[in-house]
Amino acid sequence: MKEMKTQKKITLLLLMMIPSLGLLLYWFGERWLRALLLYLSTAVWAQRLVSHTSLAWRVASRFIAGETVDEAIATARAVNAAGMSATINYLGEHVHSPQEAAYAREEIIRLLDCIHQSGVDANVSVKPSQLGLNIDPHLLYENLRIVVRRAQQTNNRIRVDMEESSTVDTTLGIYRRLRDEDGFGHHVGSVIQAYLYRSEADIAKLAAEGAWVRLCKGAYAEPPEVAFPHKADTDANFIHLVRLMLSDEARQNGMYACVATHDEAMIQATIAHAQTHQVPAESFEFQMLYGIRREMQEKIVAQGYRMRVYIPYGTAWYAYFVRRLAERPANLWFFIANFFRA
């Protein structure tokens, strides 16, 4: 009864929002709609409004394997059967207490154990703010160390996702400490975002270190002081960084490049570079998000390249889901249409 009332309120709100969103799009273009959605992805009031409705979950579940670890493992098994690897992410970010961070850490350890027992081909991606980055960087370090140790024990790997630009130095610092000082080596990896001006220098350093790196465009709202405001510049930088990661020197140092994008132009540029410079297909991989461009994932595998699918699961899906809407505003219309079809 209470949920029906909330849904009615949301429906009314959306009814009022549709013309305003249309006007926004007409006046300011997609960039502003993206900025609005990225703001909503962090707004607590919007999260409360949307995340408790079953209708919203129905649409969000297009991008999410389910709420339980068993559903994530079953999805990874299906992805493996289609010739692809997986990286599984227990959803959650920006926790407010050490207890919440410890809860996430224990769930991630359980996930590593389930991967080990089930035998699926999957590693694990984690968000720094889920393990305590915003509370105390040392708490993140301690939690990550426990998680990476379990990954090493179960012959697996942890990918440390990258969040807002203000966290890059701390995240890379902790990643290097785990990799070098604690000796976890390739059991831990990092992510670089092509929209940041600093990323060329970061990739150069990581290439010299022979690191295991995922390159993506970047999913957060960043000011022009630190990130390219125009998509064309981010795209050009992405291709430039892929070439650095696939260079003979980087590969001789042991770098393994993960090219995370759904953008056909980025994928074609990567393949063209690999073919022209005789880069073996097994020295890099493509990565895509679960629920996005499935047919392209299959096409890449059929061409003989490696593909890894990022599979999120859990109940804290709101922020992840709204970032997916921001990346492709057409998803928003799909979301609204489903609301009214229900």
Ligand SMILES: Cc1cc2nc3c(=O)[nH]c(=O)nc-3n(C[C@H](O)[C@H](O)[C@H](O)COP(=O)(O)OP(=O)(O)OC[C@H]3O[C@@H](n4cnc5c(N)ncnc54)[C@H](O)[C@@H]3O)c2cc1C
């Ligand atoms: C495996 C993986 C891991 C990632 N990890 C991080 C991370 O750690 N930190 C971070 O900041 N970002 C991360 N991202 C997100 C990334 O930064 C981009 O926001 C996202 O991938 C969209 O950029 P794109 O390269 O696909 O190119 P875009 O230019 O945004 O999209 C190209 C085309 O792909 C399709 N597409 C893209 N997004 C969607 C969508 N949501 N729904 C439907 N179609 C879509 C559309 O057809 C679009 O035209 C990750 C992405 C992937 C694939």
